[in-house]
Amino acid sequence: MKAWLNQHWQTIAATAGKLAANPLNMLLNSLVIGVALALPVGGYIALDTLRDLAGGFSSETQLSVFLDLDTPRSETTEIQARLRKLPAVASVRFIPREQALARLKETEGIADVVASLGFNPLPDAYLISAKESGDESLARLAAEIKAIPKVGQVQADSAWAKRMDALLRLGRLGVLILAALLAAALVAVTFNTIRLQILTQRDEIEVAKFIGATNGFIRRPFFYLGAMQGALGGIAGCLIAFAGTWLVNRPLREFSQLYGSEFHLRLLSAPETLGVIGAAAVLGWAGAYLSVSKHLWQIEPN
């Protein structure tokens, strides 16, 4: 057991030494892998930010309730209390008609139209979040609310949310395909790197087999090399993603402020970063495995 650990440790140290002995090579390889990884990682960050943004409206379970125009303000509190008591309701937000109008006036192009009306055409309204999503339960809740006096119209805000969702799903599929393709590229890059490494170490492999090295012993450093190269590529990929996020965020913030909102791309979390590096290491290992299986048996002492 101790000998085994010893061997592994020596192999890891020797492999790290081998990588460090050729820093330019290592850097370029890491860069290639890093760029390949940064693309799907960036896509993933962008999608996740969009989803968060869309999630801010918690769309799928939302109902808009419009009161009759002639409802006195005094009754709105009572109606709100009744809405709250409904078991399927998670939260209720009151939007007074003045506020709705003010919001509408801020909207470019509509302000003039609203001003020319001379009166407020908007009713008091509630924004309701239901506890459960799903068309059926939302429809049932809408019917219950409709039964409350003074309620004029109940509208499920799910249409645009569904569209947004479909779009996000499409985007996710795109990122997944991209990730799969680039993962294959990573395996291919490692495959080739390891092939070259096997060729340069041909003499060493031959001698090692000659003096009784098992296939496992000979394969091991290449596996480590592939995994380390992958992990380094993963680190490079995360750094590129971090730098990209940082670069994009400043103009993005300025841009979103112009529209009176504030959003920015989030950074990769620590577990996600580790996940990317780990996945890259596994892919590197896989590339090394394929390469070693293909090339190592061709080298025999003679």
Added chain:
Amino acid sequence: MIEFNAVSKRYPGGHQALKDISFSIADGELVYLTGHSGAGKSTLLKLIPAIERISSGAILVNGQNVSSMRRGAIPYLRRNLGLIFQDQKLLYDRSAFDNVMLPLAIAGFPPKEAGRRARAALDKVGLLARERANPVTLSGGEQQRLCIARAVVNRPSVLLADEPTANVDAEYADDIMRIFGSFHEVGVTILVATHDGGLIDRFPGRVVRLEHGTMGA
């Protein structure tokens, strides 16, 4: 210890290198394998660590049948054999010391113990002072002795040497044979392929003679 039973070796393409070879070597024996170049000495030696596989017959090493051995067991067979072959290169990307360390790393020795053993082996062949040298900078005789150090560092019970004195001066050749002699004294079985008759006269041992791939009289 080592037993050849009606061993034949035919290379792909039809060249019959060895035909119906039968002999045995007892524990601790020093045996010379002689014959003209092309007689099949190298081929015969390569059959023992299964670097070449036999076409028919059987080879037993320590009671193990090499010819029917599965691939996974061959490395362990080789670790118990000290091999000094002509075309077995030293590694020029590392020091003499590290060349000798390689078999120990393969066998999984802890570094400290391995270092001690490697130095002992280098000392045995008189190269301890050159342990940091790159093998390229060593003379032919020194390189040959480094090969011997690498072969014996694992303390194998059998040494197989293919023309160990072919490329060295007579004086160095005697050095090398004296090193073999010291291993022979401690019970190591030694099989040396050579066409140097003078060597056999100076360091006597049993002679097995090959002629065109068959056993001589």
